[in-house]
Amino acid sequence: MKKNLFSTKLFLIISFALLSFSCKDDDEVTGTQRYKEPPVLLSSIPATGGTVSFTDNTIRLIFDREVTVVNLGMVSINNAIISGSSVSGDTLTFTLDGLDEKTPYTLTITKGAIKGVPGLLNQEDITLSFNTGEAPALTKTLAMPNASAQANNVFNFLLENYRNKIISGSMAKVNWNTDEADRVYRWTGKYPAINTFDFVHLYASPTNWIDYSNTTVAENWWNNKGLISIMWHWNVLIEGTSNFGFYYTGKNNGEGETSFDITKAVQDGTDENKIIKADLDKVATHLLALQAKGIPVIWRPLHEAAGGWFWWGAKDANSYKALWILMFETFKAKGINNLIWVWTTETNDNSWYPGDAYVDIIGRDIYNKKDAAAIYKEYLSIRKTYPNKMVTLSECGNVANISQQWSANAKWSWYMPWYDYNATDESEHSHATKVFWTDAFASDKVITRDQMPSLK
Structure with a gap:
């Protein structure tokens, strides 16, 4: 009996050992060994x-x-x-x-x-x-129906030069002037091709220091083959005061701040809605005056919305888009057809985009970025997001030189440094120094005003 029990135990031990070896071998074949x-x-x-x-x-x-x-x-x-x-x-x-x-x-x-x-x-x-692969084809028709011949000429010029050359631009020093462009000329002997104006003081015009109905400065620029760009820091009345502002409450240390509510402004019949419609009518009058003289406008309203620091971007994307479209439709109804519409992205804000039917060009404002490769990444990201639209450096300040950006393949349609109100010819400009402009104009890729064709 003990012998049989011993034999049985020995058999079980040997069988278990063989089974273990077999399983290990299988595991090596199907698992670890594989x-x-x-x-x-x-x-x-x-x-x-x-x-x-x-x-x-x-x-x-x-x-x-x-x-x-x-x-x-x-x-x-x-x-x-x-x-x-x-x-x-x-x-x-x-x-x-x-x-x-x-x-x-x-x-x-x-x-x-x-x-x-x-x-x-x-x-x-x-x-x-x-x-x-090749990027999708660019849209070659302006958003505004029945665009004027001059607007089409300018748009076609931008299309022809896009990614082949970059157009130089300057910003008016607050008012209806070419002060910054004049300084660039004194520094380099050449003018930028574009001068950008601002309807920032619409609420005060006409007065002895600003009168947008006097279009002489814009006419002179256009007659010298320069391009006209206009933006609009849209001032509204600050509650309880007689002052105006465009920063939203809490966004500018109390200076020039307003709690003007865009969500009410896009609702018919509200007091806010009446205010913006009155302002739109006033701006339309000035745009029509330029149109009557055959002057097209690169139009960049309601910029930097998703940043939230201006009242038109302080609430939500839908209200913002409603305001953009209200402006577009208001101008269309008034017969304005000399505008090239530029929308400014803050990147990653596609929900704020008014739509291809209301936008011709995508702008980007960049400040304090000296790394040309990083600027290129922003540029390329925007191109991929809006592949059918030209992309431009609509504002800049203290950035990599244009030659560096171009070498990095950031091939904007145009560039426009912001003004420095206190700068002189001898002082260091806070946004675009003499060295910056000299570098830009030394490049055969940069178009200056003297190189512009007549687009009349």
Whole structure:
């Protein structure tokens, strides 16, 4: 009996050992042994030698197993380190912010950058070469119906030069003047091609220091082949005072702040609605006066809305868009057809965009950014978001030189430094120094006023 019991125990021990060895062997075949090699790239989107859409900025790599990125600093695109990645199972996705159109690229995953899960690090560099496609065609018809011949001439000129050359621009020093452009001329011997004015003192005009009905300065600029741009810091009455302001309450240390409510302003019949309609009528009169003299206007109202510091952007995107469209439709009903409409993005604010039917050009205002590569990334991001529209540096100050931006491929339609109210020819300009302008005008890619054709 004991002998049989011993035999039975011995049999069970041997059987269990054999079973354990068998299971281990199976596991090596189906599990651990299978992953004694590095992860294998099975396919990619795009395929090697393929093309990725200009508006797409993702590259997907499919491996034979789940992978993880061990060191993102060892992954590059045309020798530039990639900023972000994500993994979903066997698919590794890279988001690439800097892909320009019609450009060859090589993605390189350096040896040891990724690891199979389970498994080893990649033992050799993994490379993927591809090209980007052409950007979608630009819209070549102005948003405003029955656009004037002069407006079409200017728009076509902008289209012809876009990404081939950049047009120089200057900003009026608060009032209806060319003071900044005159300083640039004294510094360089040349005028910027564009002068931008501002209806900021609409509430005071006409008076002895500002009268927008006197269009002489704009006429002279246009007759000298310059382009006219106008923006509008829209002042409204500050509650309980006789003062005007355009900053929203809490956005400018109490100076020039108003609690004027845009949500009420776009509701028919409210007091706020009556105020904005009266102002629109007044602005329309001045725009029609320019139109009667054959002068087109690059029109940039309601700028920097999503930033929230102006009353027109203090509430919500829908109210803002309603105000933009109200302005557009009001001007259309009055027969205004000399405008090229520029909408200013704050980036990542597409919900604030009035829509392609109401916008001709996308602007971006950039300050205090000396890194041309970072500026290029902003430019390219806007191009990808609004691929059918030209993109312009509608305001700037203390930024990388135009030659540096152009070399970095930030090929704006035009650029316009902000004014410095206290600057003199000898003092250092806070936004665009003599060195900045000299550098710009030394480039054969920059268009100055003397190089402009007649667009009448």
